[in-house]
Structures are given as structure tokens and as C-alpha cells.
Amino acid sequence: MAEKYLIECDCKTVKISMTGEPRVRGFCHCEDCRDLLKIPYHAVTAWNEDQVTVEQGADSLLSYQHPTLEMKRCFCKDCGETLFNTNAMNWRIVSQNLVRKCYAGNLPAALRSQSHFFYGSRIVDIDDDLPKHD
Ligand SMILES: [Zn+2]
Numbered sequence: 001m002a003e004k005y006l007i008e009c010d011c012k013t014v015k016i017s018m019t020g021e022p023r024v025r026g027f028c029h030c031e032d033c034r035d036l037l038k039i040p041y042h043a044v045t046a047w048n049e050d051q052v053t054v055e056q057g058a059d060s061l062l063s064y065q066h067p068t069l070e071m072k073r074c075f076c077k078d079c080g081e082t083l084f085n086t087n088a089m090n091w092r093i094v095s096q097n098l099v100r101k102c103y104a105g106n107l108p109a110a111l112r113s114q115s116h117f118f119y120g121s122r123i124v125d126i127d128d129d130l131p132k133h134d
């Protein structure tokens with residue numbers, strides 16, 4: 001049985017599931033994630049388009065195409081929470097922090113970060129034991 005994860009936005013209008021193993025799980029320090037989301041780095045789980053299903057509230061899930069990046073923010077029109085963003089490969093990037101919130105503060109072990117990437121572009125240094133890739 002493939003693992004299935006269920007997440008929802010703050011107002012619980014939009015519910016989304018992710019099935020199987022994420023393509024990537026890690027901390028992304030790239031400039032694009034910073035620009036898209038205004039965060040110092042992005043704790044990501046990355047999924048193929050067909051692994052992610054809108055289970056409820058599709059009418060309330062809007063997307064905004066960034067003016068210069070090949071990335072979209074997909075968010076709930078009622079509470080504004082970003083459920084995922086997309087990248088140039090059309091992956092679905094779900095924040096580990098959103099999953100953690102939906103799992104009562106406990107990120108499932110199979111979704112935890114395995115590495116840092118684009119670490120050379122970082123704006124904060126991270127002192128942990130995970131491998132760090134530029
Ligand atoms: Zn909402």
C-alpha cells in the first residue's frame with residue numbers, strides 16, 4: 001500500500017492528499033524559493049503532479065503565476081494559505097511545515113529532510129549533520 005498523506009489549509013476548505021514517496025525531501029536554499037515565498041529557506045517535500053490530489057475545495061484553490069519565475073503559488077482563496085507551489089518541472093512542492101501542522105506537530109518520518117540543496121545560495125548557515133549540496 002502506498003503511503004497517503006492528507007493536508008488542509010487553515011480554514012479547512014481545501015484538502016489535499018499526497019501519495020507514495022516524495023521525489024525530494026530537503027531544505028532548499030535557492031533564491032527562487034525565497035523570492036516566491038519570502039522565507040529564508042524552503043523545507044520541501046516535492047511530488048509529481050499525479051501524486052497530488054485535491055480531495056476537497058477545488059473551487060477555492062487559486063493559483064498565482066509569479067511574474068518572472070516559472071513558479072506558481074497555489075493557495076486557498078478563503079484563508080490565503082499556500083497549499084503548495086509549483087516549479088519549472090511542474091512538481092508540486094508542499095511545505096514540510098504545512099504537513100507538520102496537519103500532523104499535530106509531528107512531521108511523518110518518511111517526509112523529513114535528507115539534505116540541504118542550493119546551500120551555496122543560502123542566507124542563513126545551518127548547523128546540522130545533513131549533507132549540504134550547492
Ligand atoms: Zn483555507
Ligand SMILES: [Zn+2]
Nearest residue numbers: 028029030033
Ligand atoms: Zn528552492
